[in-house]
Amino acid sequence: AQTVTQSQPEMSVQEAETVTLSCTYDTSESNYYLFWYKQPPSRQMILVIRQEAYKQQNATENRFSVNFQKAAKSFSLKISDSQLGDTAMYFCAFMTASKLTFGTGTRLQVTL
Amino acid sequence: DVKVTQSSRYLVKRTGEKVFLECVQDMDHENMFWYRQDPGLGLRLIYFSYDVKMKEKGDIPEGYSVSREKKERFSLILESASTNQTSMYLCASSQGASQPQHFGDGTRLSIL
Numbered sequence: 224a225q226t227v228t229q230s231q232p233e234m235s236v237q238e239a240e241t242v243t244l245s246c247t248y249d250t251s252e253s254n255y256y257l258f259w260y261k262q263p264p265s266r267q268m269i270l271v272i273r274q275e276a277y278k279q280q281n282a283t284e285n286r287f288s289v290n291f292q293k294a295a296k297s298f299s300l301k302i303s304d305s306q307l308g309d310t311a312m313y314f315c316a317f318m319t320a321s322k323l324t325f326g327t328g329t330r331l332q333v334t335l
Numbered sequence: 336d337v338k339v340t341q342s343s344r345y346l347v348k349r350t351g352e353k354v355f356l357e358c359v360q361d362m363d364h365e366n367m368f369w370y371r372q373d374p375g376l377g378l379r380l381i382y383f384s385y386d387v388k389m390k391e392k393g394d395i396p397e398g399y400s401v402s403r404e405k406k407e408r409f410s411l412i413l414e415s416a417s418t419n420q421t422s423m424y425l426c427a428s429s430q431g432a433s434q435p436q437h438f439g440d441g442t443r444l445s446i447l
Contacts, residue, residue: 232375258435268425268438275433314377321366321385321432322393325377 225250225317229326236305237334244300244329246315256318257298263311305333339439341426347445354413356442358426365430367409372423384409416446
């Protein structure tokens, strides 16, 4: 069975600063995908970024980037130039055979 | 853009009632999923479906059933609602084994 661990229940960052959210996972699978989803107060889950396990290059989407360490089974999310609109719950998720396993989430608050 | 629509944003029901939560997607996706989201537990998979009339149990199927009579519609059924089923319910869909899931806005269900 796959498990996903997010060890930071809550984090806070000032506007324009950089913050890193951590995520580790455990699996015996060799072919899988990793995701970060964002859930703002509006409740809709929004895909932030996606990483294929077979790719060594870290995924990047504008201000969002990941540090994927396959051997360590670590998948952290870095948010640069944080904005107030980044305030949300962030979930790390592992996917194999179309099924997602989620971590428990990190609540990020961006402050002025 | 993919649109996943859940029939109710808020729902209040009584213990013992049969409850139906409806989900419709407009992108002809093969896969559909039902999750429940509870504070501190993240999202947990209840049931999923890879095709019409096909269903698979997720991690927490007890007390729930599902129906998929048409490709675009996936219903979650609480056969006899209980207070421990008070939760946020999220529906999602995806196309293919490697594609990200797209989520609806969620239904906050209260069982009194």
